[in-house]
Amino acid sequence: MTSEVGAATGGADPAMEGRFKTELVTLIPHLRAFARTLTGDQASADDLAQDALMKAWDARASYQMGTNMKAWTFMILRNQFYSEKRRSWRQTQLDQDAAERTLVAVDDPQSPVALDELRMGLGMLPAEQREALILVGAGGFAYEEAAEICGCAVGTVKSRVSRARRALQGILETGAYDRDGRPAGDAMNSILAAAEHLGQAR
Amino acid sequence: MMMSYNGGGRALEREDESAEASKRAPRRALDEARLRQQAIGVKLRQMFDRVVNEPVPDEFLDILRRHDEQAKGGDDK
Numbered sequence: 001m002t003s004e005v006g007a008a009t010g011g012a013d014p015a016m017e018g019r020f021k022t023e024l025v026t027l028i029p030h031l032r033a034f035a036r037t038l039t040g041d042q043a044s045a046d047d048l049a050q051d052a053l054m055k056a057w058d059a060r061a062s063y064q065m066g067t068n069m070k071a072w073t074f075m076i077l078r079n080q081f082y083s084e085k086r087r088s089w090r091q092t093q094l095d096q097d098a099a100e101r102t103l104v105a106v107d108d109p110q111s112p113v114a115l116d117e118l119r120m121g122l123g124m125l126p127a128e129q130r131e132a133l134i135l136v137g138a139g140g141f142a143y144e145e146a147a148e149i150c151g152c153a154v155g156t157v158k159s160r161v162s163r164a165r166r167a168l169q170g171i172l173e174t175g176a177y178d179r180d181g182r183p184a185g186d187a188m189n190s191i192l193a194a195a196e197h198l199g200q201a202r
Numbered sequence: 203m204m205m206s207y208n209g210g211g212r213a214l215e216r217e218d219e220s221a222e223a224s225k226r227a228p229r230r231a232l233d234e235a236r237l238r239q240q241a242i243g244v245k246l247r248q249m250f251d252r253v254v255n256e257p258v259p260d261e262f263l264d265i266l267r268r269h270d271e272q273a274k275g276g277d278d279k
Contacts, residue, residue, distance in 0.1 A: 021266060028262050033253035046259060053265055061243045115252075116270055118245045137243055138250035 017019055020060050027073050028053065030139070037134045038081050040123065048084070052077035068145060075149045080130070094144040117187035125164055132160035133168070 035045035135146040
């Protein structure tokens with residue numbers, strides 16, 4: 001409603017800015033998590049999330065209060081990620097190296113095996129399938145919101161998610177993910193076991 | 203979900219049972235597939251939520267704090 005008026009940043013309503021900021025702060029952990037899935041490693045993920053946070057703050061006048069701020073910030077972060085990626089020709093290789101390092105190293109020893117395997121499996125999916133699956137399957141977005149974030153049609157998101165699900169299950173069942181030459185474990189079974197365990201714990 | 207009649211209801215039920223039996227095998231496979239997808243879904247959320255639940259590094263809040271200070275310095279009345 002007031003976005004046009006607020007566009008003159010100097011004249012923004014301080015109460016409105018306060019509310020905006022409060023909500024933005026609650027989204028930081030989610031932005032970090034989404035960034036982590038895009039970049040694959042913690043350091044560049046946090047850089048990305050910080051850039052997105054700054055961008056979101058600077059663009060606060062164009063945000064319409066009452067609309068979905070989480071989706072709005074995720075879109076900013078995603079755009080930031082892909083525009084940086086386009087700028088840097090070395091990025092693809094860096095991403096891969098970083099992903100490998102993270103996948104192997106970052107996890108604490110207590111982490112269940114299944115999580116590592118899931119990360120490796122995710123790493124093998126095409127980027128657009130991975131992000132669709134993360135947004136819908138972990139981020140809690142509706143297909144429509146995910147479509148808005150990714151700038152594509154709802155049907156496209158649906159088909160990406162379902163292809164991602166099928167591919168991921170296949171990867172986990174066959175142990176097709178890269179395991180440094182170690183024998184492929186039965187990732188699917190450990191995931192099933194972990195899920196059962198979770199079910200009992202609750 | 204079935205409306206049950208008086209006498210004919212029995213036969214109808216029995217028919218249902220045999221239909222069930224022939225459907226059972228594919229259904230079991232379907233349930234199994236669904237279970238696997240659910241298990242993957244649970245793990246996926248768990249993986250994401252682990253990062254969400256990490257403490258936020260100070261740098262993030264510093265970004266917004268810096269804006270506050272700028273704003274304060276800016277409209278010094």
